[in-house]
Amino acid sequence: MSTLRISQAVYDAIRAHGEETYPHECCGALLGRSSGNGWRIEASARAGNTRTDSAHNRYQIAPVELVRIEREARRQGLEIAGFYHSHPDHPAQWSPTDFAEAHWLGCSYVITAVAQGKAAVTNSFLLAGTTEEDKHFQQETIDVAAVEPFAVQSESKKG
Amino acid sequence: MTIFIPTPLRPYAGGKDAVNVSAGTVNGALDELTRNFPDLRKHLFTGEGKLRAFVNVYLNDEDVRYLPQKESTPVSPSDTLSIIPSIAGGSATHGERKNAFRCENPSSGV
Numbered sequence: 001m002s003t004l005r006i007s008q009a010v011y012d013a014i015r016a017h018g019e020e021t022y023p024h025e026c027c028g029a030l031l032g033r034s035s036g037n038g039w040r041i042e043a044s045a046r047a048g049n050t051r052t053d054s055a056h057n058r059y060q061i062a063p064v065e066l067v068r069i070e071r072e073a074r075r076q077g078l079e080i081a082g083f084y085h086s087h088p089d090h091p092a093q094w095s096p097t098d099f100a101e102a103h104w105l106g107c108s109y110v111i112t113a114v115a116q117g118k119a120a121v122t123n124s125f126l127l128a129g130t131t132e133e134d135k136h137f138q139q140e141t142i143d144v145a146a147v148e149p150f151a152v153q154s155e156s157k158k159g
Numbered sequence: 160m161t162i163f164i165p166t167p168l169r170p171y172a173g174g175k176d177a178v179n180v181s182a183g184t185v186n187g188a189l190d191e192l193t194r195n196f197p198d199l200r201k202h203l204f205t206g207e208g209k210l211r212a213f214v215n216v217y218l219n220d221e222d223v224r225y226l227p228q229k230e231s232t233p234v235s236p237s238d239t240l241s242i243i244p245s246i247a248g249g250s251a252t253h254g255e256r257k258n259a260f261r262c263e264n265p266s267s268g269v
């Protein structure tokens with residue numbers, strides 16, 4: 001099983017994002033570096049949910065927003081390591097829709113259940129496999145605070 | 160021009176996050192890229208040679224699909240091409256509203 005290493009600040013930020021957008025789904029990108037057995041997440045980037053038609057149970061990040069996020073990540077020497085979104089009043093497990101629309105092989109997909117407006121369970125799933133045909137989600141261990149806080153450049157309120 | 164390679168495709172591009180090509184159009188640039196890194200081809204294109212539906216190609220900040228000349232758009236050495244697989248999902252299950260491009264709705268619910 002791989003491990004997603006994530007700083008406390010980023011972990012808190014993505015969970016807070018889900019509470020803020022409740023009852024809608026939040027979404028964003030996770031930026032970090034490869035650490036051999038899983039990603040080391042050093043920052044997150046919030047994205048707008050373009051699924052305004054069905055934001056309570058769907059999310060979509062505009063590709064142009066990702067182009068900009070990737071440019072910024074590159075500037076910081078980071079890679080797009082994965083994505084996060086929330087499941088308002090729904091378990092922190094990937095849905096068939098999440099799986100069908102996951103295309104970033106080797107990246108981590110983090111899901112936070114937000115129950116009645118409060119962030120509950122957060123799980124991470126590595127999109128394993130080498131092609132669209134053999135891709136599959138593997139649950140990862142989440143290791144919070146294993147990343148040095150000085151490396152964090154998230155949008156969360158700090159301090 | 161520079162083509163930015165997204166994280167999942169770097170293993171098929173010699174581990175590079177960016178590749179320089181000298182082609183004069185978007186199509187030419189993608190051709191040159193996949194000639195240099197043939198393993199990329201099946202990840203970017205369908206068997207019929209069309210870009211896979213979930214693969215977005217951006218010339219600077221513009222979606223190539225919406226440029227008047229699409230893939231035939233001329234490019235200059237200072238341009239950048241970003242390959243961005245789409246990002247979507249949600250807790251929606253069977254029977255939810257469908258969108259042919261964004262979502263091939265799965266048949267089984269949670």
Ligand SMILES: [Zn+2]
Pocket residue numbers: 085086087093094095098111248249250
């Ligand atoms: Zn989901």
